[in-house]
Amino acid sequence: MTDKDVTNILVVGIGGQGVMTAAEILAQTAIVQGFDVKKTEVAGMAQRGGVVSSHVRFGPKVLSPKIVTGTADILVGFEAAEAMRWSDHLRPEGVAMVNTLRLEPPVVSLGLYDYPEDPIGAMREAGVNVYAFDAGAIALELGDLRLVNTVMLGAIADHLPFPAEVLEEQIVARFRARKPKLVTANEQAFARGRAAARAAGRAEAATA
């Protein structure tokens, strides 16, 4: 059975969205905090618009790199339907942090399959604790869609077993050396994501 001391974070989305980078930053932060870490993903064909999932596990000692269905503490969904696809991996009290972006694949455009009307509603109906907001809009407001990554990490910052500042520092440090211009944008993205998640949490509590 999964060790309760191990934190399981599942980051999901679509090839090219930055899912793996987000997972990498989470893993690096856990190292800084002195945890043993394992991180794995399904790559390869997934880079061609397929489903990408990255498992991040950390704790005093991590054995298997895979998160067993029903044991994830946090699900970070970069796209609404992908969050829905993976929601069975969350434990009952787990948190799903979801970007409301809808990305329809060609099989939907071609009329072969339907994209769910309301993926987030479907997750809530299944009893999932969902925090949903438009991370893309925040990123674009700040000037670059690529900031979605940082927005999503900011959003889960209150739910991690280490201080938000440690995670923020890991993100910002990446830019400080190579692209100092992006430091402020990432700090803002992190703060905005954190605030958006809190607001989403309050809205959730109000409707519950």
Place this chain on the structure above:
Amino acid sequence: MNAVVQAVAETRHLLSGNEAVARAVWEAGVKVAAAYPGTPSTEILENIALYPDVYSEWAVNEKVSIEVAIGASIMGARAFCAMKHVGMNVASDAFMTQTLAGVVGGLVIVVTDDVGLSSSQNEQDSRYWGRFGHMPILEPADSQEAYEMVKGAFALSEELNSPVIVRMTTRVCHVKAMVTVGERETHEPAGFEKDPARWVLTPAAARARIPWMFERDGKLREFAEASALNRIVEGGDRRVGFLTSGPAAMHVQEAFPDAPLFKLGFSCPAPIGRIRAFAGTVERLVVVEEGEPLLEQELKAAGIDCHGKDILPRMGEMGPDVLLPAVKPLLGEPWEAPVGHRRQSLFPRPPTMCVACPHLGPYFTLSRLRNVIISGDIGCYTLGAGHPWNALDTTISMGASMGVALGMDKGRGATDGKKAVVAVIGDSTFLHMGMQGLLDITYNRGNVTVLLLDNRAVGMTGGQDHAGTGRDIHGEEAPRVDFVKLVQALGVKPERTHVVDPYELPTLFKVLRQETKIEEPSVIITNQPCVLIDDYEKHQPYKVVDEACTGCGNCLDVGCPAIFVTRRDKAVKPSGKEVDLAFVRIETAACTGCNLCVETCAPDAIVHAAPTHSVKFQ
């Protein structure tokens, strides 16, 4: 990419198994390393290339990569090559002789198995090569072990006078875990020593080596019995004990933390004596193998009672979620899965070609041709079998499109008499294994039209360079093969050789129609780069004028993932026939302005849009 090229000894880093292997190769004092890219092995050579004191190269295929490593080993240098499981099939001709000749400088081959088939045409178990080639197999379970075993494998190779295979799986290659690194050792090549009785494997010489190899087999067995790489992880609950290797060992420990576990690191030849002793200490022995029931059969042949594939699945990963429900019933404890949330049923999201991919035009064109049989190849070309093109009839293995097409042509029956046979292959794939097939087509006067889709990259694995790109593994300028001259040298007539821009649909149609009607070998080479490499040039993006869109859906048949349906409707034609309409929009942020959809749009509803923020999703 975390190469830890600069990392100092005794520091800890989060490394993938592949990055850990690269570091180990460098530390072991390796002089020569070669590979052909293939998931999940690709990043090994990409990372070795970052260490300036190792000669590294992309070879044209795995057989050549192992030949390069063999040559270096004969000179006394430590040598390395990496490949995916199917690559080992290609390399096996050279490998099966080398195992007989042995090594001078340590020769290590990492073979990566795609357990669970994330991106391969089959799932195969590379542990068999150890039995087939009478040589050791090492099996790391995580990055630290991959690092240690690869580093140690060079010394082992020299000591046992044998190449060594390190078998890894996706869950070692692509899992990042903590690794403590060390320092580089120096190993100056001993220099070439003439010894034709050993290196010239004539029947007489090879025959003389076989008893020597059997003698080595005995030594390998002794080594396996004594090796510290084979170790027992004690456990208090002796109702069931496990025998396993690789990442499955981690899964077993996760699922059954109190059970005794015999973990094989030096797994071929199997240490049967120690396994027998271990089996005697537990009530039941369960063999957990990712792949074939190889150990299980060896154990049963040795009279050791065990469970294995009678309770476990024959394919895929042996994660805790698989192990628990299979093994708990043995203990009389029914397994209840963790209560999570219910599984949601949803559309599939299969991999597809990228926005503006230069292969969209050729596959769109092929999907419009009647009476053709299309022999496909591996890599991005396989995606042409998907929607909307459905333009592939076969995919067997790398380079096989050529020979299969010739066989289809020669083997056709009366009902297929008039069908044209088209073979589709990529640039790197053609250089890897396609050239010989094309030569067979021209030599044997086959009636095959070949589409050589040159996108100047090994696209599927991430755009690596090869002999047709003009760059080497370091991105430095390198000689670039001339595909026109090459195919003509292989016997294709100049008038049957065409170079076509894949974004010019009318030309593509015309040339393809013409060549499929002519009954001799022809080659159509396309000439636009992969959208994922730096050579690709973006143009002004497009948008759809809503009022002008008639909903014909022609643009959707191109298969570009930047085109989305906004609304569906039905209309009745004057003939009374009902047709489906699909009104579209273009995701301008993703569009690169390749112009393909514009060419299919009858009402000219697609026009240039002002550029917006660029988005990388496909």
